[in-house]
Amino acid sequence: MNKIELLAPAGSMESLIAAINNGANAVYLGGSKFSARAYASNFDNETMIKAVDYAHSYGVKVHITVNTLLKQSELQEALKYVGYLYEIGVDALIIQDTGLISLIKSVYPEFELHASTQITVHNGEGALYFREKGLHRIVLSRELSLDEIKYISKDLGIETEMFVHGALCVCYSGQCLMSSMIGGRSGNRGRCAQPCRMQYNLKGETLGERKAYLLSPKDTSFIEDIEDIIKSGTSSLKVEGRMKKPEYVAGVIRNYRKAIDKVEKHKKFDLNKGKNELAQLFNREGFAKAYLYKNVGKDMMSYNYPKNTGVYLGKVTDNNEVVLETNVGLGDGIRFNDDGFTLSKIICNGKEVNQASKGDKVKLFPIGGYKKGYRLFKMSDKRLYDDLKECVKPYKRKISIEGEVEFKVNSPLIITAKFNNKQYKVYGEMVEEATNKPLTKERVEEALKKSGEIPYKFDKIEFTYFDDGFIRIASINNLRRELFEKILKDTSIRRKRVQESIKPKSIKSNESLGLIYSCITKEQLSALMENNNVKNIALDIFFSRHKNALNKNDLKELLEQGKEEKNIYLRVPNIIKQEFTEILKVINEVSSYITGIITSNAGIIKIYRDKLFIISDYKLNIFNRESAEFYAEDVDIPCLSLELNRKEIKEVMKNMNCSVGINVYGKTELMVSEYCPIGSAFGNKSAKKDCNGECMKDKFVLVDRMNESFRVLTDNNCRSHILNSLPINLIEEIDELKSFNVNNFRIDFTDESYEEVKDVLNQINTGRKAENKVYTKGHYKRGVE
Structure with a gap:
């Protein structure tokens, strides 16, 4: 059994010291730019050198996060920064932007690169694809089960890294555009506003509504499962938390160090004590194992409170007394509802004491504010934090x-x-x-x-x-x-900088298709087939369990008709896990009849890059010319990100060596998730219960605090897709985009009716938007931070 790496977050020098003092084998941290935690303290260049030297003095590796999408104007600065990191001896980079990956492989070929979880690697073929592209390690999507992790890590022999503790995104990392589209703060650029932590009202047209923090997951904690995880063959156990305090890092890392040492060195470890300590440091209504054992449902969500809930202390009874559910001491932080206090006095059995134990009946002071029936929670444990503060002292570990x-x-x-x-x-x-x-x-x-x-x-x-x-x-x-x-x-010896000339890219093709339409329902397809100006149609048959949705038979029937005036494409899901073989079978059945496929799934791209014409979806997150050319080796038409504005699109298209596409109409997919809010809220779906099909009995929307409604769709594999409240409409900008040398335009229909499709087609024919309709231009004018 290989020794596994315990990888700790370091949002500050104090957190880095705390991690090393408590047994981390490696730390990951961000610089002042290009980091997916833009609001963390992060490290300037001077502090970065100190951090690298300090870590290396203990034999601890340093992984730097350069894991944001980069605008064309930022690439050279980012590459220069990478050169600086290489020179000061950084061990590895964690990267999302494929354009930057391409440049680094050309200029600093020896630099070890890790594919960020933001790249959304979630199946074996996708992992193989990025390894072929020169990525040394794959940080896996958090949605993978233990069996899937084992398959990629051990069976395929790929070096992987997985998250074992901390906050969980409800959407696949790298696929979330909710913060971006609603508020202009891009999660892909480290500025997520965390809309998943807001309260929503899930409404059905006939089934009623449910109001809660429906998109707010509990933090994950796999400390009970370390032995199984080590056996999976993964190389690194990653703790989330670059925004957390040093004491949090110290406490979490020391407990996971003990759990690992119990397996690897047969040392003793009090698991219950460790779990209690982790819960006291931070939890949201407890912890979840989320997807590790394929547990998907409401059990993984914190519906009632999206912040740290603390540890339940007890319910206030008569005379403001509390029968303690856990130990308490002077100086501890106590919460009730959204209020709280610092514990200044404890009365137990008529006597004033410094601390009290579980089961004791006590009065806690100051009493003002809470009353009978209130539930109290211990938010902080003074003795624990005092102990952990000692762990933050530099050079404490010898x-x-x-x-x-x-x-x-x-x-x-x-x-x-x-x-x-x-x-x-x-x-x-x-x-x-x-x-x-x-x-x-x-x-x-x-x-x-x-x-x-x-x-x-x-x-x-x-x-x-x-x-x-x-x-x-x-x-x-x-x-x-x-x-x-x-x-x-x-x-602390610096590495000698190695530089090579940038090699030219091999572009797969350079075709221009003009307008490409995709549809989900039979009515949408009918409207498209009736229009003689529509030449390219992509069918999405992976929502077929819904009424009136397209299915495999519709695709076969259309192909058998052999209408030469139409080019028929198959739109393949961007997220494919356990159904991968099944989807390959569908593609293979129709591959000789269809013109090509549309997808952003790296695994599908790997398999069919030399067999089929491939158009990428916008979820490949192509932000710059180098990223487009990275994929153009395998994809015929890479599509640009929806987060680019007009000026940035124009800049990307200068000297572009490949044909690219852009979405000019459609409701943007804001989130895609293994978790289904409909089944969990309406069908009582839990980790122990299967899907009951509530999503097919009604039409559902999520309503936010601004009263905006977001349609929720579920696909054939029970994944939920949250769509933007308004469609993007750039029909009037098509001519301008053509002047930038963009020559492929995507129009995506999701929940539009037959008449709405006809209306959009008419707009395209006239080149003007309908005046009586409400649309958005998305980021075309504003862009993202």
């Missing part, structure tokens, strides 16, 4: 070193040490004959075993020679420091 000492009269004092299979030797002042009282071995050893602001400490010292002599203790101390600093310097 690395034991064995040394040899030669203490010979009329010769220099010599200290030798072995570290990392390398020998270090230093020479000090001359040892003099003792005129009065010679130094003892014990006194020399005592001086050598001191350790200040440095990671190392002598654990065992052997004297190869020892005379009755004398040397100043200060001289011994100076020589010890010189030795340790020599080792420290050796761990």
Whole structure:
């Protein structure tokens, strides 16, 4: 069994120190730019050097997050920053932007790159695709089960990293456009406004409504499952939390270190104590195992409270007394509803005490504000936090070193040490004959075993020679420091920069199709087939369990008609997990009849890049020219991200070597999730119950606090898709886009009626939007931060 990496978050230098002091094998952190946690403290260049040197002095690796999508104007600055990180000895980069990946592989080919979870790798073929592209490690989507992780990690032999503790996005990472489209703050650029933590009203046209924090998942915690996870073959266990305090990092990492050591080194670990400590540090109505064992449903959600709930303390009874459900002490933080206080006095059995235990009946002061019937929660534990604060002190953790000492009269004092299979030797002042009282071995050893602001400490010292002599203790101390600093310097050697010329890309094709329409329902297809100007139609048959939705038979029937005036495409899902083989079968059945496929699934692209004409979906998140060309090796028409504005699209298209597409009409998919809010809210779906088909009995929308309605659709594999409240409509901008050399235009129909499709087709024919309809131009004018 290979030793597994425990990877800790470091949003600050204090968090980095806390992680290392508690046994992290590696840390991940972000710089002042290009990090998916733009609102974390992060590290400027000077602090970054200190962080890298500090971590390396302990043999801890440093992974830097450069995991945001990059605008064309940012690429060269980002590449320059990557060069700086390479020079200061950073071990690996975690990256989302494929354009930057392409540049790094050309300029710094030795730099280890990890595919961010934002790239949405969620099946084996997708993992193989990005490994072929030069990614050393794949940070897997959090939606994978243990069996799926094992298949990719062990069976396919791919180095993977998985999240084991912390906040969970309800949408597949890298696929969420909700924050972006609603408020202009892009999650793909590290500025997510967390709309999933807001309250929503889920409404059916006939089934009524449910109001709660319907998109707010609990944090995950897999501390009970470490042995199974290690056996899966994954290489790294990642803790989420770059926005969390150093004490949180210290507490979580020390418990996962103990859990790992229990498996790898058979050390003792009190699991219940560890779980309680983790819950006290942060939880949202408890923890969830989410998708690890395919548990999808309301059990993984915190419907009632989207923030830290703390640990339940007890319910207030008569006389403002509480029978404690957990221990409590002075200085602890207590919450009731959205209010709270710091505990200043405890009365137990008529006596004032400093702390009380589970089961005690107590009065907690100050009493003002809460009353009978209120539920109290302990939000912070003073003793725990005081203990964890000690873990934040630099150089608290010491690395034991064995040394040899030669203490010979009329010769220099010599200290030798072995570290990392390398020998270090230093020479000090001359040892003099003792005129009065010679130094003892014990006194020399005592001086050598001191350790200040440095990671190392002598654990065992052997004297190869020892005379009755004398040397100043200060001289011994100076020589010890010189030795340790020599080792420290050796761990911080900068890498030599290696630069190569950028190699030209091989572009798969450069075709222009003009307008490409996609549809989900039979009525939409009828409207498209009736229009002689419509030449390219993509059928999405993967919502077929819904009434009037297209299915495989509709596709076959259309293909058998053999209408030469229409080019028929198959729109393939962007997310494909356990149904991968089934979808391959569908594609293979029709591959000789269809013109091509539309998808952003990397696994599908890998399999069919040399077999079929492929148009990408906008969820490939192509933000720059280099990213378009990265995919153009395998995709015939890569489509640009919907987060680019007019100016940015124009900049991307300068000197573009491939044909690209852009969406000019359709309701943007804001979220795609394995979790279904409809089944969970209306059908009582839990981790232990199967889907009951409530989603097919009605039409559902999520209504936010601004009274905007977002349609919720479910596909054949029970994934939920949340659509924007308004369709993007750039029909009037098509001519302008053509002037930028964009020559493929996508029009996507999802929940439009027959008449609405006809209306949009008429708009395209006239080149003007309908005046009586409400649309959005999305980011075309405003863009994202």
